[in-house]
Amino acid sequence: MSEPVLMLRDAGLTLAGNAGPVEVLRGITLSVGKGETLGLVGPSGSGKSSLLMLMGGLERATAGTVHALGHDLTAMNEDQLARFRRGNMGVVFQSFHLIPTMTALENVATPLELAGVRDAFGRAEAELRAVGLAARMDHYPAQMSGGEQQRVALARAAAPRPKVLLADEPTGNLDGVNGQAIMDLLFGLRDAHGATLILVTHAPDLAARCDRVVRLKDGRIDGDALQRAAE
Numbered sequence: 561m562s563e564p565v566l567m568l569r570d571a572g573l574t575l576a577g578n579a580g581p582v583e584v585l586r587g588i589t590l591s592v593g594k595g596e597t598l599g600l601v602g603p604s605g606s607g608k609s610s611l612l613m614l615m616g617g618l619e620r621a622t623a624g625t626v627h628a629l630g631h632d633l634t635a636m637n638e639d640q641l642a643r644f645r646r647g648n649m650g651v652v653f654q655s656f657h658l659i660p661t662m663t664a665l666e667n668v669a670t671p672l673e674l675a676g677v678r679d680a681f682g683r684a685e686a687e688l689r690a691v692g693l694a695a696r697m698d699h700y701p702a703q704m705s706g707g708e709q710q711r712v713a714l715a716r717a718a719a720p721r722p723k724v725l726l727a728d729e730p731t732g733n734l735d736g737v738n739g740q741a742i743m744d745l746l747f748g749l750r751d752a753h754g755a756t757l758i759l760v761t762h763a764p765d766l767a768a769r770c771d772r773v774v775r776l777k778d779g780r781i782d783g784d785a786l787q788r789a790a791e
Contacts, residue, residue: 564594565596565629565723566592566615566629567591567627567628568588568625569624570623570625571587571624572622572623572624573607573614573619573622585614585779585780586780588611588614588780589624592758595755596772598757599759599761599766600758600759600776601762601767601773602777603777604762606778606779611776614633615628615726616645616649616726617649618645620634621633628648629723629724631644647675648723649723649726650720650722650724650726651726652713654728656706656712656713656733657713658712662700663700664699668684668688668712671720672719684715691712691714691715692711692745706734710733711745714730714742714745718749723755723756724757725749725753725755725758726759727759730742730743730759730761731766747769
């Protein structure tokens with residue numbers, strides 16, 4: 561494996577539930593190499609999205625350690641985690657999470673402005689053109705289709721040139737045609753910017769395009785280093 565970008569050692573996540581603590585993830589030990597594309601698969605409720613959130617510092621491990629780009633995420637407070645994500649990670653959610661009162665251009669430009677990027681709107685425009693939305697920059701999310709909204713979300717995640725790109729079921733709310741287009745764009749952005757890509761998916765064809773697949777079951781790794789069938 562190339563230089564590790566993410567390293568988890570005996571990582572666990574326990575959350576409070578109505579009936580008491582719920583152990584969502586247990587004993588996760590995993591490394592992800594620089595430039596690697598990793599697919600996280602498994603049945604609903606197996607912990608895939610929770611693992612992705614641990615990797616991105618969006619959830620804090622309650623056991624073990626999570627290191628990203630040489631930094632111990634488990635030792636950071638919320639403000640430190642937010643600054644770290646802003647400079648290093650892009651996240652794409654299944655439900656888009658666009659700001660409804662902002663245009664596509666503003667949705668992409670705002671995190672760039674917060675990060676202090678010069679000519680944030682110029683870069684945002686270039687990213688929207690790269691995902692085929694040159695004609696939709698001034699449209700609000702409610703004026704766009706699901707596929708178009710996901711393209712905006714991709715542009716927003718890729719615009720800061722993150723070293724790690726995390727995608728949680730990026731095609732889950734889309735039809736087959738739009739899902740295929742988003743898949744192609746996602747891997748194209750990875751190639752263009754050299755990012756490490758980690759994605760959660762139920763789609764076999766999307767998982768098959770990854771360098772490596774990790775299967776989760778009941779909050780544990782059930783299978784690791786499952787190579788593509790073509791190999």
